[in-house]
Amino acid sequence: MIIVQKYGGTSVADAERIKNVARRIKKARAECGKVVAVLSAQGDTTDDLKAKAFEISRNPSRRELDMLLATGEQQSAALMAMALHDLGESAVSLNAAQFGLHSTSNYGSARIKRIETERVNMELERGSIVLIAGFQGVNRYGDITTLGRGASDTTAVALAAVLGADRCEIYTDVDGVYTADPRLVPSARKIPRISYEEMLELSSLGAKVLHNRSVELANKYNVKLIVRSSMTEAEGTIVWEGAKMEKMLVSGIAVDDDVSRISIVGVKDEPGVAFKIFSCLAKEKISVDMILQSIGRSKTNDISFTVACDDLSRAIETLKENRDAISWDHIGSIDRIAKLSVIGAGMATNPGVASAVFEALYDVDVNIHMISTSEIRISVLIDVQDAKRAANSIHEKFSSLNVEYAG
């Protein structure tokens, strides 16, 4: 039996924690036979390296940034191998170039194209524990890419899929998936089992436990995901099709505060404008989230949308470069704003949910900047300083309303 584990940055932040994780891996090896562990960079390593880059250049090349950042995961993998050797285990660290994780070329947010299994299987057959540097790939030129935020999860799930692993355990600093972020909402409860679909909504909307790409991939290849803490023996949350439960009215609340809002004021009210705006952003690989078009004055419209904070300056630059093609009056932006989302598969058939959300926000005097809804989700943009108050108010409202509430 093969199992794949993934340990996040806080789980390997220092020598003591690395030794602690090594003992877990050793135990898993004794119980399961073959273990592949994917490692993130230690603690703040990635942020520290980024800071170094920005000390040198205000706009560092994305290729070179990936070359720099990928070293963090390689260090963790090597250190973990040493810790396992000290426990008498055979272990070997491999970076993406060594075992063959081939990706697209868009540095900073590359996508996995293909994973070779030959080297990993050879090491497993030899009886070694395989320690994989997460977060990274190599493109067709042999250059190092990184797979974007949360990508070590994706590496782990993809490996579990290609290796036919029994399960993929994601070790993190929380002990499972909660109905809301417990740091924001003290009354939040752990969800023991959740379906891919609901987890996908939660994670794509800012619940930072799992990255949505890893959940998509797990869904596609039916990989049984387990989210657990590396610090405790708590059971964690199982994400799996087999874990599908009755459709609940509301399964969780997610807050994403890594959001910037851009407003393009005074664009012409004519066909093709939205296409021009969002195609030039897409060319630059900038992901756009909530989009809202409203009617401005004198036959012009205003178009607002959100991007990740990291992409804000690049997005504005790109728009300015294309001003002739698009044409507008002016551009406004908010550096950081919070997106609060309420998710629940049962929402579609219950029209009362939206009004309950708005009521809960009104109860605590939170102003809403933008609203966007889908069949199983309501998202609102609110000020960052309102996020905690808003999440608690909504959580409380549904805890009392919703007897089927998860947990």
Place this chain on the structure above:
Amino acid sequence: MIIVQKYGGTSVADAERIKNVARRIKKARAECGKVVAVLSAQGDTTDDLKAKAFEISRNPSRRELDMLLATGEQQSAALMAMALHDLGESAVSLNAAQFGLHSTSNYGSARIKRIETERVNMELERGSIVLIAGFQGVNRYGDITTLGRGASDTTAVALAAVLGADRCEIYTDVDGVYTADPRLVPSARKIPRISYEEMLELSSLGAKVLHNRSVELANKYNVKLIVRSSMTEAEGTIVWEGAKMEKMLVSGIAVDDDVSRISIVGVKDEPGVAFKIFSCLAKEKISVDMILQSIGRSKTNDISFTVACDDLSRAIETLKENRDAISWDHIGSIDRIAKLSVIGAGMATNPGVASAVFEALYDVDVNIHMISTSEIRISVLIDVQDAKRAANSIHEKFSSLNVEYAG
């Protein structure tokens, strides 16, 4: 015209220094056309990474240590590329796996087997400055090796040879090669030109400016080496066959304090003992330097020799594992001792040099533990705390004796 430059760890220790070096590289590019720069890890990075490894394991695997340490140079290369981009230059960083520096498999002190030039030449043809992560290679399995101490120099010289570079400039924290270490001997003088042969003696005996392997390689492929400071505009020292001067009596004094002494007391006085001792050390890739055999009591001998401090515990372990084959009474060791060497091509024909060295040591009351001589060199083992006094006394004696003295 292609030139290869190498920048040591202190030259790239922080953002300011990296920017400073970037300006130098830009200038070289404007003057020479094609520039390849080999980078060491920043400042104390390698030592910090080693400390991390030793926090986890007292005896970390050499493969994993190389995997860990090689990240330091990759970081420097990526950061330098960013700094050059900011100056408007096209630049690209490459690690050993990417451009193809193939090495033997002995981790920690691998040897260069072959360097591919295709990727580097392609980038140079495109007009890019190429930034190479020094110190590292890949073995036949695609695993990362490091080339041992001072190996970034060797990488630079080897690249200069295969690329047919006009010259190889080694930038370091001193502004050239001196007749003795100026920190030990304040009256030491800079040598403007020196032959490969004399440089080889100096560097192999602990003058830390250039590693002997890089000088050997430069000699073999007739690469013109220039040693300069990255902080000043001073001329530096040219190491080249064309720089050969009249044979001087004494060309320099070198002190190496990275030396441990091992004494094996009471080995049998019979053939094959030395072979047994040194072959088991060679199998472990432990380099042995000065060897002295003396007669002990009751038909046994004592054998003493020196190794690098890093190898001391491994050497003693290896000897103990082979105790049955070798057989001895006991083993003694000195953790750290200084090897002081006096080098000069003219020494062979002047018998007065040795006695002048011993006189200079006697003058300042320095006790000698071991003596070893070659045609153009005298080396003595002395206590570390005596090294400075001894070097100054010898330097002074020859400065007054020897009108041909370098400088």
